[in-house]
Amino acid sequence: MISRKSVEQLRAAIFIGNLEAKSDREAILKMLGALQGHPQVKDLSELSAATFDRQQSDPPLFPGGIAFPHARTNSVSSLVMVVATCPKAIRFSDMLVRLIFLIGVPKNAGADYLEMISFLARHVREDQVIDRLVKAEDLPSFLTAFAEGP
Amino acid sequence: MDKTGENKQKRTLSPLFRRLLRLKVWVVERLRLSERQVTLIWAALIGVLGALASESFRKTSDFIHYLATGSESSIITSFVKLAWWQRLAVPTVGGLLAGLTLWLGNRLFASVRQKTTTDYMEAIVVGSGIISVRASLVKSLSALFSISTGTSIGREGPLVQLSSLAASLLGRLQRFPIPQRRHLVACGAAAGIASAYNAPIAASFFVAEIILGTVVVESLGPLILASVVAAFVSQVLHGGGPLYKSVGFNLHTRWEMIPLSCVGVVLGFIAPAYLRFLRTAERLFSKVEIPIPLKLAVGGAIVGALAILNPDVCGNGQGLLRSLFHQNWFWDEILAILLLKLVATAAAFGSGVVGGVFTPTLFVGAAIGMLYGQTILYVAPDLRSDPAMYGIVGMGSFIAATTGAPLMAILMGFELTLDYAIAPFLMVNCVVAYYCSGIFERRFMYGESLERKGAAFFNQQLAEVSIRDLVRLDPITLPKSATFAQIAETFVQHRFQHIYIVDKEKRLLGAVSLHDVKTFLDRPELESVVIAADIMNEDFPCVSPRQGMSEALHKFSEANSERLPVVDDLNSHRLIGSISKTDIILHLAGEKSGSGTGRQFGK
Numbered sequence: 200m201i202s203r204k205s206v207e208q209l210r211a212a213i214f215i216g217n218l219e220a221k222s223d224r225e226a227i228l229k230m231l232g233a234l235q236g237h238p239q240v241k242d243l244s245e246l247s248a249a250t251f252d253r254q255q256s257d258p259p260l261f262p263g264g265i266a267f268p269h270a271r272t273n274s275v276s277s278l279v280m281v282v283a284t285c286p287k288a289i290r291f292s293d294m295l296v297r298l299i300f301l302i303g304v305p306k307n308a309g310a311d312y313l314e315m316i317s318f319l320a321r322h323v324r325e326d327q328v329i330d331r332l333v334k335a336e337d338l339p340s341f342l343t344a345f346a347e348g349p
Numbered sequence: 350m351d352k353t354g355e356n357k358q359k360r361t362l363s364p365l366f367r368r369l370l371r372l373k374v375w376v377v378e379r380l381r382l383s384e385r386q387v388t389l390i391w392a393a394l395i396g397v398l399g400a401l402a403s404e405s406f407r408k409t410s411d412f413i414h415y416l417a418t419g420s421e422s423s424i425i426t427s428f429v430k431l432a433w434w435q436r437l438a439v440p441t442v443g444g445l446l447a448g449l450t451l452w453l454g455n456r457l458f459a460s461v462r463q464k465t466t467t468d469y470m471e472a473i474v475v476g477s478g479i480i481s482v483r484a485s486l487v488k489s490l491s492a493l494f495s496i497s498t499g500t501s502i503g504r505e506g507p508l509v510q511l512s513s514l515a516a517s518l519l520g521r522l523q524r525f526p527i528p529q530r531r532h533l534v535a536c537g538a539a540a541g542i543a544s545a546y547n548a549p550i551a552a553s554f555f556v557a558e559i560i561l562g563t564v565v566v567e568s569l570g571p572l573i574l575a576s577v578v579a580a581f582v583s584q585v586l587h588g589g590g591p592l593y594k595s596v597g598f599n600l601h602t603r604w605e606m607i608p609l610s611c612v613g614v615v616l617g618f619i620a621p622a623y624l625r626f627l628r629t630a631e632r633l634f635s636k637v638e639i640p641i642p643l644k645l646a647v648g649g650a651i652v653g654a655l656a657i658l659n660p661d662v663c664g665n666g667q668g669l670l671r672s673l674f675h676q677n678w679f680w681d682e683i684l685a686i687l688l689l690k691l692v693a694t695a696a697a698f699g700s701g702v703v704g705g706v707f708t709p710t711l712f713v714g715a716a717i718g719m720l721y722g723q724t725i726l727y728v729a730p731d732l733r734s735d736p737a738m739y740g741i742v743g744m745g746s747f748i749a750a751t752t753g754a755p756l757m758a759i760l761m762g763f764e765l766t767l768d769y770a771i772a773p774f775l776m777v778n779c780v781v782a783y784y785c786s787g788i789f790e791r792r793f794m795y796g797e798s799l800e801r802k803g804a805a806f807f808n809q810q811l812a813e814v815s816i817r818d819l820v821r822l823d824p825i826t827l828p829k830s831a832t833f834a835q836i837a838e839t840f841v842q843h844r845f846q847h848i849y850i851v852d853k854e855k856r857l858l859g860a861v862s863l864h865d866v867k868t869f870l871d872r873p874e875l876e877s878v879v880i881a882a883d884i885m886n887e888d889f890p891c892v893s894p895r896q897g898m899s900e901a902l903h904k905f906s907e908a909n910s911e912r913l914p915v916v917d918d919l920n921s922h923r924l925i926g927s928i929s930k931t932d933i934i935l936h937l938a939g940e941k942s943g944s945g946t947g948r949q950f951g952k
Contacts, residue, residue, distance in 0.1 A: 257830050259878045267878055309884045313869045320874035 204311070205318040208278050209345070213237075214338035218283040218299070223258070223291040227251070227268050230281040230301040237279055245274035246303050258292050261320055263329050266291045269302040271312065278311050279303045282341060284333045297333045298323065385567065388529060392536040392571035395519060396578025399512030399540025403579070404586050406489065406508055413497035417443065424499050424664035428656055436660060437653035443498020444649025447491040447702060448642030454487030455641075469513035469538050470795065473560050478530025480517040485510055492703040495645070499663035501652050501693035502704030505545040509705070512541030512579070532571060535561060539572040540579035546592055547583060548764035549576035554757040559795045564756070592667070593674055595741065595768030601733040608725045608732070612739055613746040613778030615721055616714055617785025620750030623713060624790055626691065627706065630699030641701065648700025652693045661686050662693040665704075666712035670744075673715055674737045680723040687716040706794070710751055711744050711765075718743015741766055742774050749779035750786035753793030758783075816901055816928055817894035820915045824927040826851045827881055829858055833869075834876035836861055836884075841870075849914050849924055850885045857916050857924045859885035891916050892928065905930055 213233045220226035231247050234240050249270035253259075259267040281301040288295035300319055304312040322345060323329055335341035411421070417439050420427035428436055458481070469480060492507035516537025520530035535556050543552035553572040557564045600606065634644060655662045661669050669686065672678075694709040722739025725732060745762025749755040762775040786793075826849045827835060839848055840863050847860040861884055869875055890904040891914040904913055912927045 253882070256882055257880050259880075259883075261874075261878055269883070271883060306887065309865055309886075310868075313866070313875060313879065313884065316878055317869060317872045317875055320878060321872075324874070 205315050208280060208311075208315060209282075209319075210338075210342065212280040212282045212338065214335075214341055215281065215283040216336050216341075218285045218289075219287055220285075220289050223254070223266070223268075223289060223296070224251070226283065226285070226289050226291075226296075226299060227254070227301065230268075230283055230299065233281050234279060234303070239276050239279045240274065240303065241276060242274040246270055246272055249274065250301070250303070259316075260291055260294050260296070261323070263323065263326055264288060264295055264297040265320075265323055265329065266294075266296045266299045267302065267316060267319070268299065269304065269312065269316075271304050271306050271309065273306050275303040275305055277305060278308060278315065280315070282338070284335060284341070286333055298329055385570070388532060388571050389574055391519065391523070391533055392575040393578050395512075395516045395533060395536045396540045396543075396575040397582055398515040398519070399537050399575065400544045400579040400582035400586065402511040402515050403508040403541055403544040403583065406493070406504070406511055407587070410493055410497045410504065413493055417498050423668050425660055425668050428499055428660035428663045431660075433657045436656040437650065440499045440649035440653040440656065440663070441646050442649070443494050443500060444645035444647070444700070444702070445642050446498075447494035447500075447649075448640070448645030450487060450491040450494060451645070451701075451703070452641045454484060454491070458483045458487065469510055469517075469534055470560050473513075473531050473535045473538065473556075477527050478517060478520050478525075478532075478534050480510075480514050480534065482514065482518065485514045488703045495649070495697070495702045496665070496704060498649065499652065499656065500649055500697045500702055500704070501662055501664065501666070501690060501709060502697040502702050503665040503706055503708035504704060505542060505665075505707050506703065506705030508545045509538050509541035512544070513537035516540070532568065535568070536571050536575035540575040543576035543579040544583040546761070546765065547580055547589065548592070548761055549573070549580040551757055551761035551764050552576040552580075554760050555754065558754040558757045559752055591767040592765045593670055593741070595674075595766040595771065598735060598738045598768060598770050602731070604729075605732045605734055608721075608729070608734070609739065609742065609774050610777055610781075612718055612721060612742045612774075613749075613781030614785055616717060616743050616746040616778070617750045617782035618789070619717060620747060620782065620786040621790035623691075623710075623747075624751055624792070624794060627695055627698055630695035632699075634699040634701065644700050645702055648696045648702055651696035651700075655689050655693050659686060659689055662689045665708040666690060666694075667708055670708075670712050670715055673712075673719060673740060678719070680720060680727075683716050683719050683723070687713065687720070690716070707748075710748060710794070714747020714751075715740040715744040717747065738771065738774075741768070741771055742778050745775045746778040746782035750782040751794045753783065753787070755779040755783040814898050814933070815894065816892055816896055816898065816915060819928050819932045820894060820926040821928070821932070822926040824849055824912075824914065824924065826855075826924065827861075828852070829880065829882040829885065831881040832876060833866075833879040833884075836866065836881060837870045837876075840866070846911055847889070848881075849889075849927075850881045851924050855924050856922045857889075857891055857914055858882075859887040860889035860914065861885045862910075889914070891919075891922070891924075893917065893919050894925075898933065901928060901933070 215230060215233055218226060218229060220229060227250060231243065231250065234243060240246060249272040250268055253270050254268055259269065261267065283299040285297050285299065288297050302312065302315060323332065331344040331347065332341060335344050414424065414427065415421055418427040418431060420430060431439065489507045489511055495502060496504045513534050516533045517530065520533045525533065538560065539552045539556040542555050543549040546552065553569060553576045554564065556572050557569050561568055637644065652662060690709065690712060694706060698706055719736045719740035721743065722734055722736030726734045726736060741762060745758045748761060749758035752758065758779040759776050762779065763772050825839060825843050825845055827839060829850050829852065836848060846863045849860050850858045852858055861881055866884060890908045892901045892904055893916055901913065911931065912929045914924055915926045915928050917923045917925050
């Protein structure tokens with residue numbers, strides 16, 4: 200079942216195409232930078248610290264080269280998301296990542312986070328879908344590729 | 350091997366033995382008594398004990414009355430024979446002795462009183478079915494002094510108390526579980542009322558309707574048996590017959606049904622004022638800061654002073670009721686004795702005399718009913734109304750309106766008179782009075798007392814129990830790096846609603862709620878991506894063994910959880926166990942909690 204809320208949140212995401220970075224840290228920093236001035240972000244430095252703190256625990260990675268750096272923090276007022284495609288794969292721990300979904304979620308919105316991760320993970324299981332998504336140049340084309348399904 | 354085989358061969362049962370064994374099992378199964386049947390047997394015995402306890406109290410009361418007045422007659426007759434100063438002195442000295450008994454009892458048995466209850470209602474509703482023997486005897490002795498010396502208070506209170514005490518002792522002796530002990534004490538109370546009023550059906554319904562709050566057969570059956578046996582034994586000991594035998598009523602005209610059906614409305618609207626009057630008297634006496642003996646002496650002196658004017662105010666009002674129904678009273682005489690009796694009862698009740706107000710309330714209802722009947726006779730003489738009929742209907746209606754138990758009131762009115770002709774009018778008026786009274790008064794006579802005792806008992810239990818006593822050690826925990834798969838597996842293996850998340854030092858970091866994750870448990874895609882830290886509630890409430898149970902209950906309301914984590918200290922947050930609502934409830938109910946997985950703290 201497709202979550203309407205997750206679809207809406209994905210549509211509201213910030214898109215970064217062809218993200219280039221030498222490390223996972225650099226990639227995440229660039230994505231966090233895109234949230235500068237975002238109306239839902241109350242404190243970017245706190246969001247940044249929480250995200251890197253979570254990365255240290257156990258970086259959330261999904262087979263096929265997808266990373267979900269995220270943070271549960273009250274420095275955001277509702278779920279915010281930055282999507283980045285990386286045609287040149289970036290190393291996250293022991294995985295080469297081609298798609299990154301950076302998510303910031305308030306502490307009381309754990310269910311939203313689970314719903315979003317589940318929604319994304321179910322749609323990008325197949326390699327061909329990932330290939331299609333990585334080729335997207337902007338958010339509309341990304342959403343179109345996403346909507347095509349496996 | 351062969352040897353074992355031989356042994357097996359030898360142990361084979363013969364067909365005859367098998368048949369005998371089957372017969373034995375059949376007999377045992379058929380004859381095995383269930384808990385209900387056992388309770389019935391004990392209820393019958395409690396009926397006998399209750400009647401004997403009541404009879405002993407009556408005899409002792411008569412003896413003390415003889416010592417105090419030098420007369421073997423009824424209280425009112427004895428007081429008529431006394432000089433004016435004796436009418437004043439006897440209830441005053443009686444009150445003083447009653448107060449001294451209570452005062453001494455409070456000093457001597459304070460520690461006993463804190464652990465057990467002296468009140469049968471409390472023992473049935475919120476207690477453990479244990480009534481303090483010494484404190485009950487003190488109360489009964491105090492009641493003996495007051496009642497024997499003419500104080501305007503009902504003796505049904507101590508009769509029920511002693512009867513319930515007998516039941517409580519039996520329950521303790523047989524080591525019955527708490528619910529059964531409570532039920533037996535309820536049987537004792539019913540037996541006491543039945544022997545006091547010779548009204549077994551109403552007695553059972555009094556306890557069922559007012560104290561237990563239910564009339565289901567499971568609880569009513571033993572109550573009926575105990576009441577009937579008690580009434581039967583009482584009849585054997587001092588004669589039977591209804592307490593207020595009806596002279597037989599006939600409606601001279603059908604039109605009389607109209608005023609007769611309105612008695613309940615009148616009494617229903619007066620009842621709240623009566624209840625408030627009694628409460629006001631209690632409040633006024635509580636403001637007077639004098640020792641208990643003096644307070645009860647003052648109560649007795651007021652009754653004595655009124656007895657100088659009219660000795661009919663003395664006693665519980667039983668004799669007065671008989672006189673009211675069987676002799677011709679003028680309306681001004683009824684009004685005068687009603688007012689005097691109201692003041693006398695309020696003085697006795699307010700000063701804290703041990704006893705009941707049931708019989709005085711019956712009198713007030715009957716007197717108002719008769720005044721109403723006299724008014725009808727005056728306004729519509731053609732109806733040829735019998736005011737006594739209005740008195741009996743008024744008596745039942747007033748009881749329904751003051752106790753909030755119309756069913757019991759109907760039965761009581763019927764059993765006290767054994768006049769079936771009056772029954773339909775009793776039924777209508779009791780129900781009407783109950784509803785009319787309910788418009789102005791929600792706190793009925795015994796309900797308020799029960800509420801107060803319930804709250805006090807609950808608070809005391811809460812204050813006594815400590816979190817430390819109820820902590821279950823070794824709760825289910827996971828590290829914050831636990832994967833979603835581990836979390837799901839743990840929830841499947843255990844029936845808990847929350848899993849506590851701890852760090853390496855066992856410090857509590859938060860809790861993962863089943864409610865939050867249950868819709869995602871079947872999503873394998875989350876298993877490797879989500880960890881406990883992502884979904885745990887970091888602000889999950891916790892308690893420490895040093896905190897009180899009231900604080901724990903407050904935290905429970907915040908957490909909306911069956912369990913709360915217990916940490917050694919609210920600063921260090923090291924998790925030592927958990928505490929459950931069920932364990933607290935079982936503890937408050939007096940049961941030891943046996944379920945759960947962990948060991949208990951300090952056990």
